[in-house]
Amino acid sequence: MPLNINWQQILLHLLNLVILAVGLYLILYKPVKKFMQKREDGYKEREEKTKAALDEAESKKEEYTSRLALVDEESARKREEADREMAKVREEKLAEAGAQAQVILESARERANKEHERIISGVSEDIKAIAEEMAEKAAMTSSVSDAYDKFLDAAEQGSGSAHSGSRKKVTTMSKNTGKGARKK
Numbered sequence: 362m363p364l365n366i367n368w369q370q371i372l373l374h375l376l377n378l379v380i381l382a383v384g385l386y387l388i389l390y391k392p393v394k395k396f397m398q399k400r401e402d403g404y405k406e407r408e409e410k411t412k413a414a415l416d417e418a419e420s421k422k423e424e425y426t427s428r429l430a431l432v433d434e435e436s437a438r439k440r441e442e443a444d445r446e447m448a449k450v451r452e453e454k455l456a457e458a459g460a461q462a463q464v465i466l467e468s469a470r471e472r473a474n475k476e477h478e479r480i481i482s483g484v485s486e487d488i489k490a491i492a493e494e495m496a497e498k499a500a501m502t503s504s505v506s507d508a509y510d511k512f513l514d515a516a517e518q519g520s521g522s523a524h525s526g527s528r529k530k531v532t533t534m535s536k537n538t539g540k541g542a543r544k545k
Contacts, residue, residue, distance in 0.1 A: 492512055
């Protein structure tokens with residue numbers, strides 16, 4: 362053996378090195394490689410799930426946005442419809458109030474006319490009584506024609522001041538009879 366080289370020793374060391382390399386490969390490299398591959402697959406899976414969730418969220422966002430737009434349009438349409446209906450109801454109520462006001466005004470006018478007629482008839486009764494009284498006094502003091510003229514003057518004055526120009530039938534005394542009988 363030259364140079365003190367033992368081929369058997371070298372082969373054993375080589376065999377040990379190969380066993381060590383295969384053992385290390387099987388014990389360390391393969392499990393670490395599997396672990397690293399699992400980890401990478403896990404990250405890829407998470408990334409895919411995240412992308413899918415983002416895509417789904419994006420599609421839901423678009424769907425909700427479109428639904429929200431539809432709801433806004435629907436609410437605007439319903440609001441306009443409610444406004445039209447309110448305007449219609451308001452107009453009906455105003456027309457109804459106007460009709461009631463007309464009825465109330467007509468009723469008030471009718472009552473006012475009745476009250477006016479009642480007052481006029483009361484005043485005309487008073488005028489008749491005053492005219493009769495004056496006619497009696499005039500008949501006693503002067504002739505029938507003078508009494509008749511005084512009666513007509515008094516009736517015109519009383520009628521003008523009490524009624525502010527309204528016309529009344531004035532009872533007249535007959536000149537023919539001479540007894541002061543009245544005619545209507």
